[in-house]
Amino acid sequence: QTVVTQEPSFSVSPGGTVTLTCGLSSGSVSISYYPSWYQQTPGQAPRTLIYSTKTRSSGVPDRFSGSILGNKAALTITGAQAEDESDYYCIVYMGSGIWVFGGGTKLTVL
Amino acid sequence: QVHLVQSGAEVKKPGSSVKVSCRASGGTFISYAISWVRQAPGQGLEWMGGMIPIFGTTNYAQKFQGRVTITADESTSTAYMELSSLNSEDTAVYYCARAPFSSNAFDIWGQGTKVTVSS
Numbered sequence: 001q002t003v004v005t006q007e008p009s010f011s012v013s014p015g016g017t018v019t020l021t022c023g024l025s026s027g028s029v030s031i032s033y034y035p036s037w038y039q040q041t042p043g044q045a046p047r048t049l050i051y052s053t054k055t056r057s058s059g060v061p062d063r064f065s066g067s068i069l070g071n072k073a074a075l076t077i078t079g080a081q082a083e084d085e086s087d088y089y090c091i092v093y094m095g096s097g098i099w100v101f102g103g104g105t106k107l108t109v110l
Numbered sequence: 111q112v113h114l115v116q117s118g119a120e121v122k123k124p125g126s127s128v129k130v131s132c133r134a135s136g137g138t139f140i141s142y143a144i145s146w147v148r149q150a151p152g153q154g155l156e157w158m159g160g161m162i163p164i165f166g167t168t169n170y171a172q173k174f175q176g177r178v179t180i181t182a183d184e185s186t187s188t189a190y191m192e193l194s195s196l197n198s199e200d201t202a203v204y205y206c207a208r209a210p211f212s213s214n215a216f217d218i219w220g221q222g223t224k225v226t227v228s229s
Binding site for chain 1: 143145147154155156157160161162167168169171172205207209213214215216217219220221222
């Protein structure tokens with residue numbers, strides 16, 4: 001069973017830069033897994049930030065960027081703002097209509 | 111603009127089943143993959159399974175195999191998720207989400223349906 005790993009929590013200062021990562025329990029995350037990133041605030045449905053590794057969804061500020069760093073997918077927030085305090089989820093596509101979610105990272109901006 | 115509109119909150123008894131609907135308002139999902147994702151209180155998102163209506167194929171996460179059934183009615187652009195043998199651990203918000211074939215990522219989410227399992 002494939003497990004997608006994310007940091008449980010992270011903190012960043014306002015205006016700072018933070019990189020959240022998304023790995024696999026066995027193997028590397030590559031573009032062929034179509035890694036995507038979602039932001040969720042309490043009581044709300046997830047919001048799509050990044051898909052296909054690095055493509056920003058419509059309306060997403062350019063301070064959010066996606067990439068592959070080493071053997072993991074990464075979400076970088078450059079110039080973090082207070083409203084970026086949320087839970088962030090990585091999802092990888094395993095093929096054949098199957099997805100696996102990471103456990104999420106709780107980001108604190110303080 | 112397509113919206114995914116889900117059915118309302120449900121309260122169910124342990125051992126019973128629940129069926130949640132997800133209607134594509136303003137469009138169709140025939141050329142997309144539709145998945146169901148749940149989130150238990152205070153927990154993360156969990157992919158349950160999905161289907162690709164145009165191919166008529168379904169896939170389920172191993173954890174839910176045998177307990178979840180995902181179907182779609184193309185004539186009404188509505189997808190359904192039925193979960194059986196409910197227990198308290200199934201208390202969660204259930205979301206439907208659409209994934210274009212081009213990105214294999216979820217671009218539109220339903221508003222969520224709260225299912226409470228309680229005796």
